[in-house]
Amino acid sequence: MKVGFDNDMYLKTQSEHIRERIKHFGGKLYLEFGGKLFDDYHASRVLPGFMPDSKIRMLMEFGQDAEAIIVINAEDIVKKKIRKDFSVGYDLEVLRLVDMFTDRGISVCGLVITHFNGQSEAEAFQKKAESNGLKVYRHYLIEGYPSNVDLIASDDGFGKDEFVPTTKPLVVVTAPGPGSGKMAVCLSQLYNEKKRGVSAGYAKFETFPIWNIPLKHPVNIAYEAATVDLADVNMIDPYHLDAYGVTTVNYNRDIEIFPVVNAILEGVLGESPYKSPTDMGVNMAGNCIIDDDYVRKAANYEIIRRYYSTLRDRREGRATPETVLKSEIYMKNAGITPEYRKTVETVKRIMTETERPVVAAELDDGRVVTGKATPLTTASSSLLLNILKELAGIDDSVMLISKEVIESVHNLKVNNLGYKNPRMHLDEMLIALSIIARTDENAAKAFAMLPKLRGADVHSSVILSAVDEGVYKKLGMSTSSEPEHQTKCLFHESF
Numbered sequence: 001m002k003v004g005f006d007n008d009m010y011l012k013t014q015s016e017h018i019r020e021r022i023k024h025f026g027g028k029l030y031l032e033f034g035g036k037l038f039d040d041y042h043a044s045r046v047l048p049g050f051m052p053d054s055k056i057r058m059l060m061e062f063g064q065d066a067e068a069i070i071v072i073n074a075e076d077i078v079k080k081k082i083r084k085d086f087s088v089g090y091d092l093e094v095l096r097l098v099d100m101f102t103d104r105g106i107s108v109c110g111l112v113i114t115h116f117n118g119q120s121e122a123e124a125f126q127k128k129a130e131s132n133g134l135k136v137y138r139h140y141l142i143e144g145y146p147s148n149v150d151l152i153a154s155d156d157g158f159g160k161d162e163f164v165p166t167t168k169p170l171v172v173v174t175a176p177g178p179g180s181g182k183m184a185v186c187l188s189q190l191y192n193e194k195k196r197g198v199s200a201g202y203a204k205f206e207t208f209p210i211w212n213i214p215l216k217h218p219v220n221i222a223y224e225a226a227t228v229d230l231a232d233v234n235m236i237d238p239y240h241l242d243a244y245g246v247t248t249v250n251y252n253r254d255i256e257i258f259p260v261v262n263a264i265l266e267g268v269l270g271e272s273p274y275k276s277p278t279d280m281g282v283n284m285a286g287n288c289i290i291d292d293d294y295v296r297k298a299a300n301y302e303i304i305r306r307y308y309s310t311l312r313d314r315r316e317g318r319a320t321p322e323t324v325l326k327s328e329i330y331m332k333n334a335g336i337t338p339e340y341r342k343t344v345e346t347v348k349r350i351m352t353e354t355e356r357p358v359v360a361a362e363l364d365d366g367r368v369v370t371g372k373a374t375p376l377t378t379a380s381s382s383l384l385l386n387i388l389k390e391l392a393g394i395d396d397s398v399m400l401i402s403k404e405v406i407e408s409v410h411n412l413k414v415n416n417l418g419y420k421n422p423r424m425h426l427d428e429m430l431i432a433l434s435i436i437a438r439t440d441e442n443a444a445k446a447f448a449m450l451p452k453l454r455g456a457d458v459h460s461s462v463i464l465s466a467v468d469e470g471v472y473k474k475l476g477m478s479t480s481s482e483p484e485h486q487t488k489c490l491f492h493e494s495f
Contacts, residue, residue, distance in 0.1 A: 001455040001476075002364050003049030004294035005285075010054060014284045015061040018203075021282055022169050025201025025273075028193070030186040031282070033174040034206040038100050043207050045478050046222045046299040047285065048455060055207075059172060060104055067107045067168040069189075070097050071175040071182050074115045074122035083176055091125050093176035098134065109171070110135045110164040114181030117141060137162035139181065139188060146184075146260045153267030158191035178230065183261070191268045201273065202265070204254075204280045209234045211248045211278050212286040218299035218334050220249060225306035225330040228323055240276035248278040300336050301457055301478070307331055307338065308480035312463060315483040342368050343459035347482070351461050359383045361477070362457040363391075376406045376422065379460065380468040381429040387453065388433075388446035400443050401432050426471035453477055 022029040033055075036042070043050045051057070059066055072094050081090045088096065098108050111129055113122050116138040126136045139161040142152055151157045171189070173182050186202050193200045208223035220234050237250040239258060254277040261280075265272040274280050289295050310327040313319035331337065339345040346360040346368050357373040359380050369390055371383025385400055394400070406424055409432065413419040424432070430450075437447040454476030463481045464472070472479045 001048070001452075002294065004289060004291035004298065005047040005049035006288045006290045007049050007051050007054055009290075010050070010285060010288040011058050011061065013287060014058050014282075017282055017284050018062075018170065018205075021201070021203050026199040027169055028166075028171070028198065028200040029169065030171045030173055030189050030200060030202050032182045032186050032202070032204045033172050034178070034182070034204070035208070037097070037174050040207065041473065042222075042226055042302070043285075044476075045305075046219050046302045047289065047295060048298045049290075050285075055205075056100070056104060059106060059170075062170050063105070065168055066170040066172060067109045067166060068097075068101050068172045068174065069110050069112055069164055069166070069185065070094050070101075070108060071112045071114055071173060071180045071185050072125075073175075073180045074113050074117065074119045076176075076180065077113075077125050078119050078121045081177070090176040090180075095129070095132075097174065097176070106172075107168075108134070109166050110137050112137045112139055112162075112164060112181075112185050114139045114184065115141055135164075137164050139185060146257065146264065149260070149263045149267050152187075152264055153191060158188040158268070159195070161188045161192065163192040164189060187261075187264055187268060190265075194268065202280070203282050205282050206254075207283055207285055209249045209251055210286040211237075211250060211281060211283065213249070213289070215249050216333060218296045218303065221330050221334050222299040222302040222306070223251075225303045225327060228306065228310060228326050228330070229319070237276050237278045240278040243275040248276075250277045250281075254280075300334055301341055303330055303334050304336065304338050304341050304344065305478060305480040308459075308483070311483040312481065315463075341457060341459065342366075343457050344480075346370060347459050347461050351482075357460065357462045359458060359460045361387055363387070364452075364455055373423065376403075376410055376424060377429065378423045378425055378465070378468060379462075380426050380464065380472070381424050383458075384426060384429065384453075385433075385446075387456070388449045391449040391452050392442075392445040394442050394446060398442055400440075400446050401429065401436060405432055405436070425465060425467045427467055430471070450475065 038056050039052045040055060041052050044052045072090055076090045083090065083093050094111060101108050111134055113126060113136065116122055129136050142157045144151055173186050175182050190200055190202055209220040213219060215234055215236060224232060224234055233252040234249055235252055235255055237248045237255060240246060240248045258277045262272045262274065307327040310319050310324050314324050342362045343360040347358055350358045350370065354372065357379040358370060360368055360370045361383055362368050369383065369387045371379050371386050373379040374382060389396060389398065389400065409424050409428055410422045414422045433443055433447055437443040456477045458472060458477050458479045460481040463485050464479060469479060
């Protein structure tokens with residue numbers, strides 16, 4: 001896979017920079033950790049070479065010097081808020097985060113329920129967590145937060161929160177998603193640490209927007225496109241420009257809240273260590289871009305994918321016309337159209353020639369491979385077989401999976417399992433290929449090409465099934481689709 005981002009450099013420089021910040025605060029740092037911690041697929045798409053688990057791998061560099069606090073908003077529990085990319089509720093995502101940290105040797109010292117106001121659902125969540133041996137703490141609503149600084153930085157404000165005992169130099173404060181109250185938890189901990197005579201500091205880790213690349217760099221525009229539903233807007237940090245005469249990039253919410261956060265830090269610590277929102281950050285990703293042209297191309301592709309994602313959300317009633325318009329504006333800001341991606345241009349051309357679903361993929365070297373649906377395979381299954389043959393140098397006429405095997409899977413699905421869709425999906429095709437590869441030389445050659453699929457760009461003429469979409473993600477392939485279902489039915493099966 002071609003790269004534009006040096007992941008090893010990132011792991012080294014990022015951990016070193018955080019250690020410097022810990023030292024600056026006398027040996028203890030509460031690090032507000034935004035974005036996806038274990039599976040940042042957005043970052044891996046716009047920064048080719050960035051591994052989805054890079055951030056947690058970076059934290060593992062601290063070994064026994066790091067621990068974690070996981071935060072969840074009580075109202076998110078009540079509303080049964082879902083993490084869209086995995087369709088997992090925030091309450092279950094908290095438990096998944098605990099497992100992920102624990103498996104990597106980073107202890108979780110506590111779960112914090114913010115905005116607690118006696119919600120029965122939050123109480124039920126706490127009982128469930130505690131029955132699994134987890135320590136749960138409650139943080140409460142503070143009247144006038146965040147502007148009533150005198151109350152916030154007092155025993156009637158942060159002083160009422162349940163304090164989470166911590167013992168390590170680095171305390172990572174993370175959450176299932178935005179709006180959970182991570183920053184308030186960090187500041188509350190600082191207040192209560194000071195009451196106990198412990199010196200500690202606060203910093204913020206957000207990968208995007210990247211502060212030391214241009215405002216209109218495609219990577220930063222892609223962040224706006226990814227958060228179109230949150231109305232985040234990238235801006236020049238006026239506080240940093242005024243304090244240092246240096247142009248840096250931040251986003252509107254951090255800039256708007258900075259005077260208040262600064263005032264709270266002054267109330268908690270006596271004086272604020274920061275002159276700008278950018279000062280608060282510790283992100284070093286911008287220093288690890290090694291091929292800017294390739295990164296720009298990857299980010300432009302992502303802007304277009306986000307546009308198609310918004311079209312799909314609009315088609316399924318989850319987005320407004322205004323959201324679609326914003327996505328179009330992001331493309332215009334980047335100076336691109338959907339046809340900038342070879343796969344989009346290819347699929348649209350083939351759609352004029354056939355009514356069958358078609359999928360196209362662009363490989364690392366620029367080659368474009370296509371696949372069309374057949375009575376026995378989805379377009380995606382056909383595509384993947386074609387790509388594997390192309391990469392392995394196998395003639396297109398060679399049948400990697402015999403018609404008899406495919407018909408056998410068809411029979412199982414329709415006559416035994418009762419599926420209405422007989423076509424072989426990606427997961428079924430890969431299982432069949434892996435079995436055949438044990439005895440067939442061509443199948444073995446093709447199967448060995450699977451790692452080379454990472455980074456491929458895919459576009460479909462119809463909305464992909466949940467099964468095929470999931471397999472593409474696991475293979476490291478980035479997908480989008482036209483906002484149309486394969487049939488005109490109102491109910492669409494996900495398999």
